[in-house]
Amino acid sequence: MLRLKTEQTNHVQVDKPSARLSLAFIIVAFASLSVGALAGMLQGMVRGGVIHLPSWINYYQILTAHGVLLGLVFTTYFIVGFLFSGMARTNGGSLTKTALRFGWTGFYTMLIGTLMAAFEIIRNNASVLYTFYAPLKAEPAFYIGSALLVVGSWLAGYGMIANYVAWKKNHKGQRSPLFAYMAIATVALWQVATTPLAIEVLFQLIPWSMGWVPTVNVILSRTLFWFFGHPLVYFWLMPAYIGWYVCVPRIIGGKIFSDALSRVAFVLLLLFSIPVGFHHQLMEPGISPAWKMIHVALTLIVVLPSLMTAFSMFATFETTGRAKGGRGLYGWFKHLPWTDVRFFAPFIGMLFFIPAGTGGIINASNQLNAVVHNTIWVTGHFHITVGAAVALTFYGIAYWLVPHLTGRTLTKKANRVAMVQIVFWSVGMFIMSTAMHYLGLQGVPRRTDYTDYMNNAEALSWIPWQRVMGFGGGLLFVSAVLLIGVLIYLGKFAPKGNEEYPIGETDGEQYTPAILERWPVWLSVLAVLIILAYAMPIMEQIQHAPPGSPPLRTW
Amino acid sequence: MRPDPTPSKKNQEKQVNTDTEPLKGTFTSVLLLGAFIVVCWVAVFALFLNRA
Numbered sequence: 001m002l003r004l005k006t007e008q009t010n011h012v013q014v015d016k017p018s019a020r021l022s023l024a025f026i027i028v029a030f031a032s033l034s035v036g037a038l039a040g041m042l043q044g045m046v047r048g049g050v051i052h053l054p055s056w057i058n059y060y061q062i063l064t065a066h067g068v069l070l071g072l073v074f075t076t077y078f079i080v081g082f083l084f085s086g087m088a089r090t091n092g093g094s095l096t097k098t099a100l101r102f103g104w105t106g107f108y109t110m111l112i113g114t115l116m117a118a119f120e121i122i123r124n125n126a127s128v129l130y131t132f133y134a135p136l137k138a139e140p141a142f143y144i145g146s147a148l149l150v151v152g153s154w155l156a157g158y159g160m161i162a163n164y165v166a167w168k169k170n171h172k173g174q175r176s177p178l179f180a181y182m183a184i185a186t187v188a189l190w191q192v193a194t195t196p197l198a199i200e201v202l203f204q205l206i207p208w209s210m211g212w213v214p215t216v217n218v219i220l221s222r223t224l225f226w227f228f229g230h231p232l233v234y235f236w237l238m239p240a241y242i243g244w245y246v247c248v249p250r251i252i253g254g255k256i257f258s259d260a261l262s263r264v265a266f267v268l269l270l271l272f273s274i275p276v277g278f279h280h281q282l283m284e285p286g287i288s289p290a291w292k293m294i295h296v297a298l299t300l301i302v303v304l305p306s307l308m309t310a311f312s313m314f315a316t317f318e319t320t321g322r323a324k325g326g327r328g329l330y331g332w333f334k335h336l337p338w339t340d341v342r343f344f345a346p347f348i349g350m351l352f353f354i355p356a357g358t359g360g361i362i363n364a365s366n367q368l369n370a371v372v373h374n375t376i377w378v379t380g381h382f383h384i385t386v387g388a389a390v391a392l393t394f395y396g397i398a399y400w401l402v403p404h405l406t407g408r409t410l411t412k413k414a415n416r417v418a419m420v421q422i423v424f425w426s427v428g429m430f431i432m433s434t435a436m437h438y439l440g441l442q443g444v445p446r447r448t449d450y451t452d453y454m455n456n457a458e459a460l461s462w463i464p465w466q467r468v469m470g471f472g473g474g475l476l477f478v479s480a481v482l483l484i485g486v487l488i489y490l491g492k493f494a495p496k497g498n499e500e501y502p503i504g505e506t507d508g509e510q511y512t513p514a515i516l517e518r519w520p521v522w523l524s525v526l527a528v529l530i531i532l533a534y535a536m537p538i539m540e541q542i543q544h545a546p547p548g549s550p551p552l553r554t555w
Numbered sequence: 556m557r558p559d560p561t562p563s564k565k566n567q568e569k570q571v572n573t574d575t576e577p578l579k580g581t582f583t584s585v586l587l588l589g590a591f592i593v594v595c596w597v598a599v600f601a602l603f604l605n606r607a
Contacts, residue, residue, distance in 0.1 A: 307585070307588075310584075310585060310588055311581065311585050314578075314580065314581040314584045314585060315578055315581045318578055318580045318581045319578070322577070329579055329580055329583060330580050332580060333580075354588060354591065355591075355595075357592075358591060358592045358595045358596070359595075361592060361596060362595065362596055362599050365596070365600075367600065367603045368596070368599045368600055368603060370603060371599055371602055371603050371606070372599070441599070441602065
């Protein structure tokens with residue numbers, strides 16, 4: 001009976017209106033990835049001293065394009081598209097009309113914002129990097145475009161909330177599907193985390209870039225940015241975790257290890273990924289050491305849900321492998337589906353997350369941060385976190401999601417090419433990030449154009465490693481080309497069919513405490529944590545503001 | 556009120572079976588993961604101390 005139920009529930013097809021909405025987001029995501037990947041490869045080549053850019057384009061321009069297109073645009077569009085598809089999949093295959101309306105309004109708002117920001121980057125009027133740190137100043141259209149990107153994502157989030165509320169109304173007293181629960185936790189995190197960013201952009205950066213006010217409070221703007229910047233990492237990670245917790249168990253023919261543990265992990269991520277921003281500002285003046293220490297302590301708490309995730313994944317793999325006949329300490333390992341890209345890609349992503357998470361703990365520890373702060377170590381850390389753990393998981397998802405949404409199938413041949421793509425990406429990222437970590441420990445700065453520091457001997461010794469970085473970047477670009485090729489094939493040319501949308505189930509009924517779904521409780525706790533962590537220091541930064549800075553344009 | 560229906564006897568038995576399955580590999584893996592984190596952290600801290 002249980003098996004029958006599983007078979008039935010796993011053949012739900014996302015209906016056409018919902019699929020169109022998800023696909024729209026996913027197409028923009030991968031279009032921006034293709035341009036962003038090209039920018040990334042060029043950067044690597046420049047930094048390695050292999051090529052020189054033509055005079056009409058500068059290093060910081062492509063650095064900004066790379067960061068914005070991959071860190072903000074690719075991730076946000078893919079996440080919204082993926083979450084909408086999963087909300088539909090766990091709601092009988094369809095989104096409510098309200099959800100679709102909010103979804104499309106959000107999509108067009110985001111698109112207009114993205115095009116405005118991209119236009120200013122192309123015109124070389126916004127080479128302020130993806131963190132748009134003041135006092136570097138971009139043209140107003142860049143900030144307005146970024147604000148629209150955020151507002152659009154809010155609207156899309158309201159659509160998901162509307163869908164969730166409708167599901168709850170129709171299923172009174174029932175626990176929501178795990179996917180929907182996790183999607184709502186991600187949306188909640190995004191709504192809270194982007195609010196200070198919107199405040200920074202609307203009340204500080206736009207008036208300042210318009211020339212309405214002569215100066216900007218730099219420390220306040222950075223504090224507001226990192227209020228957003230750290231949970232941004234979790235906004236990337238949580239949908240990847242959804243893939244790991246909900247989709248991967250089904251793909252490998254196993255069960256979700258624990259429904260309650262999965263939900264607790266997401267509640268902890270929601271609570272503790274926000275009031276921690278000062279660990280990005282440990283070397284900055286204007287914030288007292290006590291507040292920095294409080295944020296560091298809270299940061300170390302957010303390690304817990306990631307470790308819970310690691311345990312849960314190992315346990316799912318082990319129970320599944322043992323059920324298939326695996327014996328001994330690690331005999332279960334070889335019973336996992338190693339030739340299935342839907343599993344292989346996220347699994348490699350999980351492996352990358354081990355050094356990525358470790359690097360995160362190092363970055364967040366005060367003295368260790370002094371060793372690596374603003375070095376290219378941080379760039380390496382960033383790349384194995386979002387560029388490997390998250391990106392590989394998203395690729396693995398896209399390989400079944402795109403054919404599911406277009407009514408096609410992931411063929412064996414496409415699976416083989418996709419496996420090659422994942423290997424290229426993994427090897428390229430391993431080579432590039434290892435070189436970045438190694439150079440960073442020697443103090444090599446990040447965000448720097450090619451330079452030999454006037455033939456300084458030590459700086460010259462870095463160049464070979466920078467070439468290694470460029471080589472890794474080249475492999476990543478080849479991989480990106482393969483990825484786009486396979487996705488176009490899956491979306492347009494693959495045989496028609498019903499590709500499964502994998503949604504895992506728990507092994508029998510499991511008890512999950514109802515309080516985990518009482519959002520007002522968790523949002524109240526979150527509000528208290530944010531007030532405790534940020535109210536006093538932000539008040540100090542306003543009351544004892546440093547002299548404001550006029551805008552700078554360094555390019 | 557708890558949202559879940561009370562698990563049936565059959566499911567409770569299944570749950571017990573799942574819980575008693577060996578997770579030795581998982582336990583070893585998380586210990587190795589923890590050790591990796593500690594080793595890396597100590598290594599960078601040693602670098603900090605050397606440079607200080």
